[in-house]
Amino acid sequence: MTTIADVAARAGVSKATASRALSGSGYVSAETRARVERAAQDLAYVAHSSATNLATGRTQTVGVIMPSVDRWYFAELLSGLQRALVEARLDLVLYNAAEGSADRERMLDHALARRRVDGIIAVCVQPGAHELERLEAARLPLVTVGPFYERSSAISIDDVAAARVATEHLIDLGHEDIAFLGGIPDPDRFGIGDKRRSEGYRVSMTAAGLVERIRTIPASSTIPDAFAAAVDLLADRRHRPTAIVAVCDEAAIGAIIAARRLGIGMPAELSVVGIDDHRYAEMFALTTIRQSPVSQGQEAVRLLRSRMADPGGAAEHVIAPSSLVVRSSTAAPRQV
Numbered sequence: 001m002t003t004i005a006d007v008a009a010r011a012g013v014s015k016a017t018a019s020r021a022l023s024g025s026g027y028v029s030a031e032t033r034a035r036v037e038r039a040a041q042d043l044a045y046v047a048h049s050s051a052t053n054l055a056t057g058r059t060q061t062v063g064v065i066m067p068s069v070d071r072w073y074f075a076e077l078l079s080g081l082q083r084a085l086v087e088a089r090l091d092l093v094l095y096n097a098a099e100g101s102a103d104r105e106r107m108l109d110h111a112l113a114r115r116r117v118d119g120i121i122a123v124c125v126q127p128g129a130h131e132l133e134r135l136e137a138a139r140l141p142l143v144t145v146g147p148f149y150e151r152s153s154a155i156s157i158d159d160v161a162a163a164r165v166a167t168e169h170l171i172d173l174g175h176e177d178i179a180f181l182g183g184i185p186d187p188d189r190f191g192i193g194d195k196r197r198s199e200g201y202r203v204s205m206t207a208a209g210l211v212e213r214i215r216t217i218p219a220s221s222t223i224p225d226a227f228a229a230a231v232d233l234l235a236d237r238r239h240r241p242t243a244i245v246a247v248c249d250e251a252a253i254g255a256i257i258a259a260r261r262l263g264i265g266m267p268a269e270l271s272v273v274g275i276d277d278h279r280y281a282e283m284f285a286l287t288t289i290r291q292s293p294v295s296q297g298q299e300a301v302r303l304l305r306s307r308m309a310d311p312g313g314a315a316e317h318v319i320a321p322s323s324l325v326v327r328s329s330t331a332a333p334r335q336v
Helices: 005-012 015-023 028-043 050-056 073-085 102-114 131-136 159-173 192-207 223-235 251-261 291-311
Strands: 061-066 089-097 120-121 141-146 153-156 177-182 243-246 271-276 287-290 318-321 323-325
Touching: 005 015, 005 028, 015 028, 050 102, 073 089, 073 120, 073 291, 102 120, 102 131, 120 131, 120 291, 131 141, 141 291, 153 291, 159 177, 159 192, 159 243, 159 271, 159 287, 159 323, 177 223, 223 243, 223 251, 243 251, 251 271, 318 323
Parallel strands: 061 089, 061 120, 120 141, 141 153, 153 318, 177 243, 243 271, 271 287
Antiparallel strands: 287 323
16 A cells, blocks of 8 residues: 655655645645655555544644525635635535524534634624634634634625625715615624625715615515515605615515516616625626625635644735626616
């Protein structure tokens, strides 16, 4: 059976260098890594995970915590995470637990304390629930996806700016009666990203002298809940807004479906803009703020590998790109 010593000898390096090259832990030049990988391939070498773990004290496994896997953003993010982890020869353990659930409490209190992973990527950590402190107590390299925290590396779009740009797009078209759809009733404990998008909307409305027109319609960030909230909002003809900024594309799609059910013409009578560029956005001709969860997942893995290689290094905060994509769900308000 081929051993790491055989690979090292063929590549002309030490066993330690060969091990670092194949495990992805520690620095190895790109040329040396390629030489070791060719040697391992030529010799059909496959590392034994248990032996590797004993030798390095590592599991070669990353824990990923996220509140959902069946919604577009989280599924795309997970795809990016998995792709990058496979390329880095790291395994993934997924902790899927909804915000505020008993499962999430048990996971934070017990599962991570067993230290069966080498690092953690946590998605949508909620400060009001003191989740960051509980994750840090595990004393493992940590990266968050979503809101930034001073002590951990993180990647996120600028949620405030995204909602501000979406709102300003509508204001520039001539809309004044603009509602914000989405955000749960307890944003200080959960839904911090939704809260920041609501803040971006308020900033733009205030800057445009439209403070008295500000109104936020609570709804979870799902198509069914946003649909129900939008039906109530739009059914009142006397107080119906001319435009909606939705907390995300799923909420925006719920609003579009509600408008169609009520016979409201779009965009002549109602403009809607979302945030995400969901896979259904083109289908609904939705104007939106585009982001790439797949790229964010890949960047999160890069940040974590950096933390794993240098646990005492400075935290990195990466603002992922986002941009306005104009489709036909928005237009100037109809003159009456």
